[in-house]
Amino acid sequence: MRPACMYLTGAAAPRSAARDIDAPLVNALHGIQSALNPQSPQASAIAELAWLLIGGAAAIFAVVMVLAALAVWRHPRWLGSRNAIVIGGIAVPMLVLSGLLVHSVTRMGGLTDRGDASLRVEVVGKQWWWRVRYLTASGATDFETANELRVPAGSSVEVALASDDVLHSFWVPNLAGKLDLVPGRVNRLRFTATNTGTWRGQCAEYCGGPHALMAFHVIALPVADFERWAERQRAPAATPPPPAFTAHCAVCHTLRGTPAGGDRGPDLTHVGGRIALAAGILPNNRQAIATWITSSQHVKPGNLMPSFRTLPAVAVAELAAYLEGLE
Amino acid sequence: MSDERALPLPNPGPRPAGEVEELRRIWAAPKGLRFLTVINNNYIGVLYVGAAFLFFVLAGILALMMRTQLAVAENDLVGPTLYNRLFTMHGTVMMFLFAVPVVEAMGVLLLPNMLGARDLPFPRLSAYAFWAYFIGGTVFFASLFVGWAPAGGWFMNPPLTTEYFSPGFNEDFWLLGIGFIEISAIAGAIEIIVGVLRTRAPGMTLARMPLFAWAMLVFAVMIILAFPAVILATALLELERAFHWPFFTAEAGGDPLLWQHLFWFFGHPEVYVIFLPAAGMVSMIVPTMAGQPLAAQRLVILALVATAFLSFGLWVHHMFATGIPGISLAFFEAASMAVAIPSGIQVFAWIATFARGRVRLAVPTLFVLGFLFIFVLGGLTGVMVAAIPFDWQAHDTYFVVAHLHYVLIGGMVFPLFAAFYYWMPYTSRFPLSERVGRWVFGLLFAGANLTFFPMHVLGLAGMPRRVYTYQSGLGWDAINLASTAGAFVIAAGVLLFLVDVARRFRMSAEDNAGDVWGAGTLEWLPGGNYSNRSIPVVTGRYPLWEQPGLAKDVEEGRYYLPNAPTGTRETILTSPLEATPQVLMRMPVPGWAPQVAAFFTAAFFMLLTVKLVWLAAACGLVAVGALLHWGWSLDPPPLPDAVDIGGGIRLPAYASGPTSQAWWAMAILMLTAASLYACAIFSYLYLWLVAPGTWPDASALPRSSYPVVSAVLLVASSAAFGSANGSLARGATPAPAIAAAIVLALAGFGTEFASHLAVDPRASAYGAVVHLFVLLGGFFVAVAVVLAAFAMARRLAGKLDRVRRVTFDNARIFWHYVVAQSLVGLLLLHGFPRLAAP
8 A cells, every 4th residue: 555545535425425335336326436426417417328328238238148049049930030130130220229319419419508607617637637727707817726626516617628738538427528638729518516515536538647646526515605715715825935835846836925936736825725635636634745745756656746855854844734724 | 042053073084193292392381490481371370370369468468467456446566657558558469469460360371261272362471461560569569678668558649649748769669660560461451352352262253252251351441441540640640759740739730639530540440450350250150150151141241341331430439528519429429320230230140040050059159159248248338438428428437448348359359269269170280179168268258247347337437547546435446356356367268278279289281170160161171281282163152061072072183273283382363253263373482581571671660769760771771672672573474375274274374464463462552552641631631620820821832833843744754654654565665764754753753842841840730741741742752763663673684575564564553643642742732722721
């Protein structure tokens, strides 16, 4: 096991329900990263289609296998006829597939509808984290955060997906199907979280190195809580950073309201208020922050932040305490 | 179907003694170290299958390493760097070094005997393709051991694979290694097309041709049309990596999705390229095991052709999640679903054949039944992922990993094992053990389902593919552990199979175990390296069932060509549709040229990969030298008299023009070139569509006098070659006219080259794609010039005249093709921007 053990956030109600149940299928049906546990109209529409497909495929599979077994062991005459081939191989598949085509294309139309969204967020995929910008009505940046989307439950959210390095894919299976982040393009994804809760997402298009460790969370909040959170996010950092931050961190990280304005890594202005660190990999507490600073290459091999091994323990402790306090 | 008529035998009388010994001597494999020069299909086929199976085992070991890493959550046995290389190599080796080569190899091994030919029409080309593949593949695999293995995934999506994000040689190994192995696949495909269309036994019309030959014909045509797309794609990416031509860089007007279009235009047909030959094998095994002709043979053939056709229209279903607008996606969804129908036809035809007969449950039958189970399931999940909204969830998850393994293991590996058990007695002194075979089947069937079925659940439960580790608590742990256990069950099955092969397989064409199944097709005739003693007349689809005494008559030389009248290796060229004998084709004997050429071609590409440019160039020169040496021995002198093959048929022993096998090979090569060029045109238009802003206005284009001059020079060069043809036909020397054609073509190309000098290929995608066309134009002109110069040299050496003229004819048709292609290029580069300018 890794010393800095990976972790899963504890905020989700559906997950705690699933935790006590061992059967994998049941877990899949209740997971916080599962397409079979839909938590939005968009994901529900796909999940219904999925069950229809699973049921249909199982039925067809059973029929074909029974026919094959009959052919080998019972040799019924009708099964050897040309008509059997034409009916089983052409007529029935054509009927079934035509129906399915119409059904799924209609369903796709419903999923790509473009009404007005009540919240617009831009997500930029980076090797191996997510830059998240909340946008104002005019499209300007309202505030920036990372690896976490908080959304008001019951409201429609549009996520504008972009990348300035390689391909990524934005996937929160409980809320929507995946959509790629393609350099040079902006793709738009729409979902409405039905309930409050915490859902996990993960990059689904291989992006090199620690692609496996590029996760994020979507937290659906009651509208009032969301507004309070957004208000807090707009504020600058509460206190000035310790000298070690300016010396070592500011070149890559921004703390709004301070001279630290680096752009290569996540904006840390309110890092203490996030539920996870390192793109959904570590819990967010003082110990984990210290571990991440000193051994980020061990926790997430190949990521673009160096391990600050030689930083004095006092400075690390001071940094960790400071960052934890940035709520 | 069989029109049973008592045909008179072509050579009814007793044959003179010593003919069989003569055939044996002529077709004997070289001994000792010279065995490496062997070219006969029986040997090359076995070596080829063996090498491909070796890569199957190696890639399987990589899979075991991955499954071990994923057995438990948060495992740190394998880190991301190695894991990323493992899955890249596993996919790449399985697809490019195992799946395609092994079916091509089965074609090399089986086709000549199945068609009643003595060998494939270009045995040295098979040898070249095999050795190039084997050497290149081995070096490619070895890149793992020195840390140079690629890590871009088997479809190598840029920008991750561009130099900026993946510096070092690793991705170059993929690009040059695989691009090169594709060339070997194309060489094999040309061989197979000409073999199937031109070397069938007399009377074997297309309708009587065995299903496997039909499948291989469709397979080879698909390779010809699809593989150039990936060759072009790898060339573009290598140009971007090495010289910074921004085809895939968005800031300069390129687009990463261009790669995905080109790759999947190849990549999806590739799946059917793998499946169709396997389906063809099943269509051979099922009738034998049921003791009945295949039901609805014509429908099954139609299904093969329809699959090929449709498979070119559904590449975008790999790109449903890239944000392409819904309306165009719906078209590809429809095509993706439609392709299920031809597979349905075949499945029901096999079921119907079983229903008509008494089924023998031998090991090949078990594997066929296992194939039906796994493949039908994989096909059904294929329909599921074709439903676009569902794909948005399933894409790039373990659901897709499950689906593709069901399709490939079901659709290809199980039929292949069925084929190994079925055809082992054809190529070995002993068949494989039925008792051990049942265990092998049981382990593979249980293992495959245990490994891959749970992955369906895993994917829908949120696990993406290509992750080197995962967190506990997401409901994935137990499923992963089960899957890993399954992988080791598969490994046990493969190991058991290898043990049985080691015990039982003793290669022999002469003393093979023979027709142990009571099959109906020609490959089960007794024979030797020369295939059959005499070449039978075929009157139906299952000659051994329908023509009593056929084996004995063939063996005693009562059919065509019971001997070797020209004293060397030979086979009968027949007409493509009706298979009437046309020419007695003399065939080459072993020599070192193909092997030397293969070794140095491989060395050229591999040294280029590690940027040892001068050494690579030296190897390239040796390779070209060996190829020219080989080419020099082509087109042997015509024989004055026609040769008697029996039955009153006398065949010329020399042919040129459309009757000759060389003309056919060149025509197919031109089709390959046209497909490559079409992909380049697609790239040009696509890049324009994505970023029309990087295209210059009419005023910034080269003056229109450039393309006009270039076109006039090129057309004049074609006319000059035409006049060379006239001279040759009159018996005069064509050399001066050829020389004029060369000068004119070089001047024409030079004009075009000069017209684009002001454009920087590194500045924009426009510049890059313009220079791509210049590069392609230069390459084709260079090849045409080499062929033309070669023909001139043949004339000077006295090896080219009005009768003996195959090298000239090949140069000539290629020349006209290159000129036509260049004119299209001029129209595109100079006409299109003027047309499209606002």
